[in-house]
Each structure stands twice: as structure tokens, then as C-alpha cells.
Amino acid sequence: EAGVAQSPRYKIIEKRQSVAFWCNPISGHATLYWYQQILGQGPKLLIQFQNNGVVDDSQLPKDRFSAERLKGVDSTLKIQPAKLEDSAVYLCASSSTGFTLHFGNGTRLTVT
Amino acid sequence: AQSVTQPDIHITVSEGASLELRCNYSYGATPYLFWYVQSPGQGLQLLLKYFSGDTLVQGIKGFEAEFKRSQSSFNLRKPSVHWSDAAEYFCAVGATSGGSQGNLIFGKGTKLSVKP
Numbered sequence: 055e056a057g058v059a060q061s062p063r064y065k066i067i068e069k070r071q072s073v074a075f076w077c078n079p080i081s082g083h084a085t086l087y088w089y090q091q092i093l094g095q096g097p098k099l100l101i102q103f104q105n106n107g108v109v110d111d112s113q114l115p116k117d118r119f120s121a122e123r124l125k126g127v128d129s130t131l132k133i134q135p136a137k138l139e140d141s142a143v144y145l146c147a148s149s150s151t152g153f154t155l156h157f158g159n160g161t162r163l164t165v166t
Numbered sequence: 167a168q169s170v171t172q173p174d175i176h177i178t179v180s181e182g183a184s185l186e187l188r189c190n191y192s193y194g195a196t197p198y199l200f201w202y203v204q205s206p207g208q209g210l211q212l213l214l215k216y217f218s219g220d221t222l223v224q225g226i227k228g229f230e231a232e233f234k235r236s237q238s239s240f241n242l243r244k245p246s247v248h249w250s251d252a253a254e255y256f257c258a259v260g261a262t263s264g265g266s267q268g269n270l271i272f273g274k275g276t277k278l279s280v281k282p
Contacts, residue, residue, distance in 0.1 A: 096170075099271075158209050
């Protein structure tokens with residue numbers, strides 16, 4: 055089966071600019087996650103979707119981050135405006151059953 | 167609150183030597199525990215998981231882990247390390263309360279280097 059697809063792989067922007075990341079989960083996976091992985095740390099959950107509804111967004115900085123999952127399939131994560139501390143790898147994962155997460159290769163964001 | 171601690175930031179072992187990566191968790195009930203591996207520029211790949219039953223879990227690539235409730239530990243082991251095992255390893259616990267059921271809480275990772 056095809057894995058979780060993410061794009062772009064790399065993105066460099068200046069602070070205060072906006073950026074968007076895209077994720078296509080494994081076909082049929084109802085649950086989709088966005089994680090932020092800052093250099094030297096483990097991934098941290100930003101938002102969890104079940105189909106097209108939000109299950110948990112308690113750690114999403116809502117003043118600048120937004121995410122949507124239209125039609126319960128693809129998802130986009132947006133940052134506007136970006137700050138230097140947003141430099142990280144953004145990982146998308148999907149799951150058909152609880153706890154068995156499949157991760158994409160991530161998008162590495164550098165904010166200068 | 168659930169949490170995961172990986173005490174070792176960086177470990178170097180010689181090729182062919184045995185490996186043990188430490189993981190301690192904080193959780194009130196029986197946890198769901200995982201080990202993932204991440205190679206540079208790649209996403210996370212699941213090595214093994216523990217939900218219940220036999221406390222010694224076998225995974226892919228010759229890895230195993232042992233759940234020890236009394237020590238709140240889930241250490242990862244491999245009897246003979248290969249150069250291709252050089253990567254970063256993450257221990258995680260599954261969140262089972264509140265709205266984030268199914269989410270994973272990760273430790274900070276242990277970077278493994280392998281000497282020829």
C-alpha cells in the first residue's frame with residue numbers, strides 16, 4: 055500500500071511570511087495527525103482529526119496555526135505569520151485503528 | 167499526565183556489540199508502549215509495540231523490548247548491532263484519556279552511532 059505522502063519536503067521562508075503543508079494519508083485511514091518535531095526533541099502532537107472532525111487541537115498555537123481536513127481525506131496545515139521558533143519538521147501520520155500510526159517523511163521548515 | 171523519559175541523548179556502540187536503549191514512562195494504568203526509529207530525513211518507522219500479554223516483545227530488524235511494570239521501563243535491545251542501525255530511536259506511550267485517545271507521546275530520543 056502507498057504510504058503517507060507529504061509535500062513539500064523542504065521549505066525556507068522569512069519570519070512573518072505564511073506557509074502551508076499538505077498531507078495525503080493512507081487510503082481508508084480515518085485518523086490523521088500533525089506532529090511538530092523541533093531539532094533534538096521528540097515529535098509533539100499539534101492536531102488530531104477523526105475523519106474531518108477535530109479530536110484534539112489543545113497544543114496547536116491557534117493564533118498562527120490552522121489545519122483542515124476536507125472530505126476526511128487530505129489535510130493542510132498552515133502557519134501565518136511564521137516565527138523563528140516554528141523552524142521544525144512537520145510530520146503527518148495516519149491510522150486506521152488506535153495507536154498504529156504510519157508516518158510520512160515530513161516537511162522540514164526553516165524560518166529565517 | 168503521561169510522559170516518557172529517554173535518559174541517554176547519544177550512545178555509541180561498536181558494530182557487532184549488543185545494544186540497550188533505555189525508556190521510562192509515567193502512566194497510572196497498563197500503558198501502550200512503542201519504539202520508533204528515524205533515519206536522517208525520514209519519517210518514523212515502527213519497530214515494535216506492547217499492548218498486553220508477553221512482556222518480551224519482538225520487533226523488526228532483530229530488535230526486542232521488555233516491559234517491566236515494577237520499573238516503569240520499556241528498554242529496547244539488540245544482540246548485535248549493524249552499521250545500518252545508526253539512527254535516532256524514540257520511545258512513545260499511547261495516550262488513552264481525554265480527547266486525544268490514539269495519540270502518541272514521545273520521548274526526546276536517543277541518537278545511536280555505530281563504530282566500525
